[in-house]
Amino acid sequence: xxxxxxxxxxxxxxxxxxxxxxxxxxxxxxxxxxxxxxxxxxxxxxxxxxxxxxxxxxxxxxxxxxxxxxxxxxxxxxxxxxxxxxxxxxxxxxxxxxxxxxxxxxxxxxxxxxxxxxxxxxxxxxxxxxxxxxxxxxxxxxxxxxxxxxxxxxxxxxxxxxxxxxxxxxxxxxxxxxxxxxxxxxxxxxxxxxxxxxxxxxxxxxxxxxxxxxxxxxxxxxx
Amino acid sequence: xxxxxxxxxxxxxxxxxxxxxxxxxxxxxxxxxxxxxxxxxxxxxxxxxxxxxxxxxxxxxxxxxxxxxxxxxxxxxxxxxxxxxxxxxxxxxxxxxxxxxxxxxxxxxxxxxxxxxxxxxxxxxxxxxxxxxxxxxxxxxxxxxxxxxxxxxxxxxxxxxxxxxxxxxxxxxxxxxxxxxxxxxxxxxxxxxxxxxxxxxxxxxxxxxxxxxxxxxxxxxxxxxxxxxxxxxxxxxxxxxxxxxx
Numbered sequence: 192x193x194x195x196x197x198x199x200x201x202x203x204x205x206x207x208x209x210x211x212x213x214x215x216x217x218x219x220x221x222x223x224x225x226x227x228x229x230x231x232x233x234x235x236x237x238x239x240x241x242x243x244x245x246x247x248x249x250x251x252x253x254x255x256x257x258x259x260x261x262x263x264x265x266x267x268x269x270x271x272x273x274x275x276x277x278x279x280x281x282x283x284x285x286x287x288x289x290x291x292x293x294x295x296x297x298x299x300x301x302x303x304x305x306x307x308x309x310x311x312x313x314x315x316x317x318x319x320x321x322x323x324x325x326x327x328x329x330x331x332x333x334x335x336x337x338x339x340x341x342x343x344x345x346x347x348x349x350x351x352x353x354x355x356x357x358x359x360x361x362x363x364x365x366x367x368x369x370x371x372x373x374x375x376x377x378x379x380x381x382x383x384x385x386x387x388x389x390x391x392x393x394x395x396x397x398x399x400x401x402x403x404x405x406x407x408x409x410x411x412x413x414x
Numbered sequence: 415x416x417x418x419x420x421x422x423x424x425x426x427x428x429x430x431x432x433x434x435x436x437x438x439x440x441x442x443x444x445x446x447x448x449x450x451x452x453x454x455x456x457x458x459x460x461x462x463x464x465x466x467x468x469x470x471x472x473x474x475x476x477x478x479x480x481x482x483x484x485x486x487x488x489x490x491x492x493x494x495x496x497x498x499x500x501x502x503x504x505x506x507x508x509x510x511x512x513x514x515x516x517x518x519x520x521x522x523x524x525x526x527x528x529x530x531x532x533x534x535x536x537x538x539x540x541x542x543x544x545x546x547x548x549x550x551x552x553x554x555x556x557x558x559x560x561x562x563x564x565x566x567x568x569x570x571x572x573x574x575x576x577x578x579x580x581x582x583x584x585x586x587x588x589x590x591x592x593x594x595x596x597x598x599x600x601x602x603x604x605x606x607x608x609x610x611x612x613x614x615x616x617x618x619x620x621x622x623x624x625x626x627x628x629x630x631x632x633x634x635x636x637x638x639x640x641x642x643x644x645x646x647x648x649x650x651x652x653x654x655x656x657x658x659x660x
Contacts, residue, residue, distance in 0.1 A: 371502045372502055372504050374464055374465070374486060374502075375498070375501070375502040375504065375551075376504070376512065377463075377485065377486035377487040377490070378462050378463075378486045378487070378489075378490055378495075378496050379487075379490055379495075379512060379513075379516045379567060379571065380487050380490035380491045380516045380519055380520055380571065381487055381512070381515050381516055381519050382487050382519050383485070383487065385515050385518075385519055386487070389504075389507050389511065389512065389515060390504060390507065392506065392507075393504055393505055393506025393507035393550070394505060394506055395506070396506050397505040397506030397550070
């Protein structure tokens with residue numbers, strides 16, 4: 192048992208909903224598993240240990256008033272993980288993701304998309320570490336935020352690579368809604384309100400797995 | 415139907431179009447030809463209400479209503495449809511979702527069953543695979559698929575004026591023929607008007623124009639029928655302008 196976490200849970204495949212679990216959990220991923228999480232709790236700490244040859248897909252959607260979340264992912268040889276995070280920040284959104292690639296031939300992707308709405312402040316810190324004496328690893332960290340307020344956005348994609356044989360990429364962007372997309376949608380007869388809503392929501396759910404998309408859309412209907 | 419009177423247009427404080435006039439009656443095809451950079455696309459985007467294109471003088475009327483003061487969605491709901499040269503991709507939004515919102519914002523409220531039936535009929539009529547409806551708008555589509563997608567939108571949204579910006583751009587000859595036939599079929603059924611922008615005559619083999627305008631330097635230099643387009647094909651734009659000046 193890792194002392195930092197209240198619970199140890201074994202994931203042995205299939206699709207799981209995270210909201211059944213406690214605020215501080217260490218998951219041992221023993222078979223290919225999709226974990227879906229909608230609206231994480233504040234101060235949640237999660238750790239995934241992805242065992243050899245196993246794939247983890249972790250989809251997170253947050254419509255956050257105020258949220259601070261810490262996620263750790265550790266991966267062994269031949270493992271894969273994809274963490275997709277989409278959020279709408281009403282006030283504060285603070286996400287800290289640590290990834291550690293201890294083995295070789297691991298494929299890891301972090302994909303974060305958010306909308307900073309009204310008076311939100313956004314901080315996304317991605318720390319990826321590739322261990323020494325490993326080879327064939329791929330690690331990508333991406334974050335994009337659409338900014339609708341004048342408040343601050345901090346996106347930091349760190350990569351700490353201790354080996355020469357690795358493919359590691361990172362990229363972040365902070366911008367406004369794409370004016371070409373807005374004109375396109377309005378030229379089809381959508382009001383500006385409908386067009387903006389669809390473009391923003393499409394931007395968020397585009398990175399999500401199909402099995403969680405509908406749930407997110409149901410939440411966004413009332414936005 | 416569409417009437418443009420003495421229109422001048424600026425983009426980023428630069429005059430692009432000067433004193434441009436045009437009138438397109440119902441059920442007619444008009445074409446504006448001209449070399450690259452003469453402002454052809456500017457005219458279409460201005461008709462469609464693009465916010466970057468400023469009308470500095472003149473006016474645009476559609477069905478006797480002034481539309482150059484309206485926003486793009488207001489113009490679209492009055493029956494105008496723009497097919498852009500390279501239709502924009504929108505991630506995470508399917509064609510069906512966009513079409514449903516477009517119909518709703520037009521005041522057309524129908525059940526999911528009725529809506530699906532409408533889309534299904536359009537796909538069948540155009541020979542388009544129904545999987546198109548559930549693909550993200552223009553994402554990962556070839557040039558031909560994007561234009562086919564626009565044709566599907568036309569069939570669902572039923573515009574009465576279609577603006578085609580370089581429809582033949584990025585299309586092979588078979589795709590161009592298929593799309594043109596689809597547009598002609600739509601025009602036959604609805605008596606819609608079509609305004610084509612092109613610098614080639616390829617598309618005019620399929621969509622024969624009632625009137626041809628030659629644009630240069632932001633002004634109409636010549637106008638006529640299909641014979642003018644044929645002359646341009648033979649002489650090129652420079653040749654036509656020099657003959658005209660003499």
